[in-house]
Amino acid sequence: MAVLAAAGCTGQVDERRAGAARQQVALKKKAVPKPLPPRRMDCAAVKCLALTFDDGPGEYTARVLDDLRKAGARATFYMLGQNVGSHPDVVRRMPLEGHEVANHSWSHADMTGLSSGAVRSEVRRTQEAIKRASGVAPTSFRPPYGSTDARVGKAVGMPQILWSVDSLDWLHRNVRKNVRAGVSEPEKGGVVLFHDIHKPTVTAVPEILAGLKKRGFTLVTVTELFQGQRLDPGGRYTELGEKGPTVAQ
Template sequence: MALAAGCAGDAANGQRQAAPARQEAALKKQPARPAGPPAARRLDCARLRCVAITFDDGPGEHTGQLLDRLKESGARATFFMLGQNVRGNEQLVRRMAYEGHELANHTWSHPNLTGMSSGAVRSEVRRTQRAIQQASGVEPKVFRPPYGATDAQVGRAVGMPQIMWSVDSQDWLHHNVARNVSAGVKSPKPGGVVLFHDIHHETVNAAPKILAGLRERGFTLVTVSELFQTRTLKPGSRYTNLW
């Protein structure tokens, strides 16, 4: 009996010693998490048929699904985010950065900036800069004024390049998947900036066909900063497309 008990004890000890080894082997098989955002791509959009797809007003409940679809397509986009929506969605914001998308500033609460003091404009921008940087480790380089409403005073207060758009999909108005696909595929021209909103599920549902359709037209899908990397963008100035 003593011999049997000893053998059982040895077996148990062996199992306990083997457990850490199995756990270590399992950890080695898991894919390594990225250390940070990928390196910037060097693209010559003066030669390539580039287009920048942008999404405003998020992150929201549909943003994660949109990120899945962008990842499946291998496309990169630019997210003009509201600072108040970053709170509670920090993991989504971090994922955007780590998957190569551009994080951009769209104010804290989406006001019409032209009716505000310079100090109030700066507060909207700076609070959003901090929120995005704290969530992702990335400081936005570009800005989009809500409603596209801006003037010289706003530009000076913002102190960042203001990125407008050459194509407004009007997804915010029509909420129609087929119309979003048509606008997103047929309207863009090389060097263009296309406006969508990731807070609308119709836009997210249209995304796969939009991305595929643009690729069929020979477009390279880039971020805003990739689109303009051959140009020096001036703080406060407005830009609607590469040309």
């Protein structure tokens, strides 16, 4: 009887342990964070602006994410596929904090100088890299140098998002000029181009965010900006409210 009782107690302990283990697994599954969905925005009424950052991810991108989080702002990151593998945690963080991941080609080649097959390869490889790192597949493309045409647009197969304000941060690498361009030049419904690979740009971000907030802007992702407007695959867009897609010839 004593042996049977001991065996019974052991079985109960094992069952409790198994139950606890199952509960821990369930809790871990529930705790897996999910990307924040786009907010419902009426950018025809709200003073919306989309900040976009190209050519990353890089060594400074996490700082940009930190500053955006502190400001309660969202942005869109047009990333190079060849850079994604070096910063997977940063890319994963983007959609979890409400930012949009987007495609800027694999190698930053001029798409008009590539064959249609090569364009498709650049896009596809980048889609796969970003999806693998973030769990989210991009829905828009930005051609390097803004260089595109009808053939490229057809090969890309996604809306092509350009910009209404080019900060020229890649050229002057100057914090004060970045702030001036980022705060003074944008208009409602605009898309602003920066590069998160340049330290002076990243240094300017907190002041840019504060200045835009003071001007009354709500900082949104590209998808949030255009959610009330149809975007055609291959179409080229620079700001909200365009009468239709502009396709370079």
